[in-house]
Amino acid sequence: MKLLKLTLAVALICLVSCAEKGSRDTAEKETAVTEAPAEKAFKYWTWITADPERTDDSYQEEFAKYKDNGLDAVLINTNTDPELLGRLTPLARKAGLEVHAWLMAMNRPGDSVALQHPDWYAVSREGKSCFDHRPYVDYYQWLCPTRKASRNHVLGLVEGLAKVEGVASVHLDYIRFSDIFLPIGLLPKYDLEQEEELPEFDFCYCDVCVAEFEKIHHKNPREMENPALDIEWKQFRLNKIRAVVNDAYEIAHKHGKILTAAVFPYPEMADxxxxxxWDKWDIDVVLPMIYHNFYNEEIDWIGFATKQGVQDLKYKDTELHTGVYVPEMSPSEIKEAVQLAKENGAKGVSFFDGPALTDDMLQAIKETKEGR
Structure with a gap:
């Protein structure tokens, strides 16, 4: 009998202990679920260029319009003017928008500081400098990413914008070399055929780039019969852009900002x-410009290019937010573009640009935000 009572007592203790453990496990699981970070909402952005002559009231009206129609963030080009950015940032934030400082990085048309230093500019394989021979269009004035002075000038601009209170990121645009190939849909505009890398569009062959490359690889790109076939020469230039980005990343983070960039549709294509x-960069968010009409593609290409970029970032923390070009799109196509971006892994979508968004387009954006 004593043995039976002892056995029953032990069994009872085990039951209570197991019940308590089960309760703790359930509570821990519930706590874990409760404390898990919520998934970020799909973000809507737009790019705008600021005019210092406009009134605060007009900007407040514009920012309110964006917010009322589902936009979350605005990328503002102030021509690297921190004072103007500091004026507009509180207005946009008051309307409920994130603010990102949009910076033209390696392409610096009309930069009053850079123009005092003709040696800072990228040089083509033809031996012509962007200082006075501009490829394609007059506003293409590309700086060399290898020269210490020119790259430090760009990084100084990054720091000036990163110091502005309330800004969420410094946003790099034109963070690349000049186009060796234009999007196929733009070639007729310039009466061009580009079936190979043409010397007048191949950069940078300045003395500094050539000397540094030759020191590392013991060959001179100016003397190559076909430089396009030399993978080290191509990689040298990819690395120079990456180095500028990685330094900008450190600067932005030092000031409590993230780094974002407008880039070409997906890494292999951008290369x-x-x-x-851009899949090799230290960067927080990329906004690839998946402008399907520039490439004579149908709208479903937005999904393809988004998916390709997302896959290329698979092992990185970098977010991808799809950029779309709205002037040639209908409201229904904008809805489709947003859906394609979502289905293929984008964390958001950005529209180029704000002033081009008609009331019908804004209504379409709002409806996608509301799940309609």
């Missing part, structure tokens, strides 16, 4: 067209 391999 081929503009010496830009």
């Amino acid at each position: 081929h067209m503009v010496r830009q391999r």
